[in-house]
């Protein structure tokens with residue numbers, strides 16, 4: 001039987017992020033990478049998945065500058081949210097740092113980016129947690 005921590009759930013995905021590991025679920029039947037992770041493969045319907053470590057390297061597919069945010073992120077504006085196509089295939093959404101959000105012309109779609117992790121205050125407690133971010137490579 002599978003150990004709970006090995007299950008490719010969103011909860012375990014965020015535990016891995018907290019350990020500064022970017023992983024996707026991988027189908028053990030057809031090798032499809034599944035991100036966000038699921039417990040089954042959308043490609044072949046197999047229910048056997050495992051974690052696959054990703055390089056964190058990718059290219060900028062799209063981005064937007066957030067000027068008006070919900071109350072939890074109101075103090076962060078302006079900030080950039082990007083969609084990154086990872087070298088391994090899947091795309092993922094995260095913030096893009098080290099680019100001035102008021103000078104978005106300094107970055108362009110197709111630019112190489114790399115994953116990193118930053119410590120933030122948990123939105124649900126006083127503890128800190130890590131979140132995935134990207135920076136220009």
Ligand SMILES: [Zn+2]
Nearest residue numbers: 027030041044
């Ligand atoms: Zn599959």
